[in-house]
Amino acid sequence: MAFENPDREEIKQLLVESKIIAVVGLSDNPDRTSYMIAEAMQKSGYRIIPVNPNAEQILGEKSYASLTEVPEQIDIVNVFRRSEHIVPIAEEAVKVKAKVLWLQQGVYNEEAASLASEQGLTVIMDRCIKVEHAILVPRNH
Template sequence: MTFENPAREEIKKILERADNVAVVGLSDNPERTSYMVAQAMQARGYRIIPVNPNADEILGEKSYPTLKDIPESIDIVNVFRRSEHTPPIAQEAVEAGAKVLWLQLGIANEEAAQIAESGGLTVIMDRCIKVEDAITGPLKK
C-alpha cells in the first residue's frame, strides 16, 4: 500500500477543528525549526503542548516527557523526530487518544502511518503544519 496524504480540503478541516497540538521533539532553542514552527502556530491561535523530556517549559507551556504524560486531549501530534523514530511515537499517539499524527516536512515512515491509521488516526506525512495552516485559512484567534 502506498501512503497518500489527505486532500488539501481535508487538511484544512483538520486544522480548523484542532486546538491542542502536541509537538514531539520541540526544542527550547529559538534557532531550531521545531521552535520556529511551534511559535508560529501558537501565534496563530493553537495551543502548543511541548513534548521534550529535557525541558521543563517551552514557549510558556509546560513540557512533558512523553505523549502519555499529557493530562488533556490531543488533537494533533506534530512530530519533529527522524523518520526511524516515528513508529513508537505513532503507537503513543494512538494510546493517548490523539486524532491526527502529523510528521513534519522531510519525515515519512510507512510503519508509523500504518500504526496510526490502524488506531483510528488521520495521518499526514512530509508536510509542514505551519505552511499548510498558512495556505488553508485565517487565524484561529
C-alpha cells in the same frame, strides 16, 4: 498500497477543528525550526504542548517527557523527530487517542502511518504544519 496524505480540504478541516497540538521533539532553542514553527502555530491561536524530556518549559507551556504524560486531550501530534524514531511515537499517539499524527517535512515512516491509521488516526507525512496552515486557513479565521 502506497501512502497518500489526505486532500487539502480534509487537512484544512483538521486545522480548523483542532485546538491542541502536542509537538514531539520541540526544541527550547528559538533558532531551531521546531521552535519557530510551534511559536507560529501558537500565535495563530493553537495551544502548544511541548513533548521534550530535556526541557521543563517551552513557549510558556509545561513540557512533558512523553505523550502519555500529557493530561489533556490532544488533537494533533506534530512530530519533529527523525523518520526511524517514529513508530514508538505513533504508538503513543494511538494510546492517548490523538486525532492526527502529523510528521513534519522530511519525516516519513510507512510502518508508523499504518499503525496509526489502522487505529483511526488521520496521518499526514512529509508536510510542514505551518505552511499548510498559512495556505489553507485564512488569517481572519
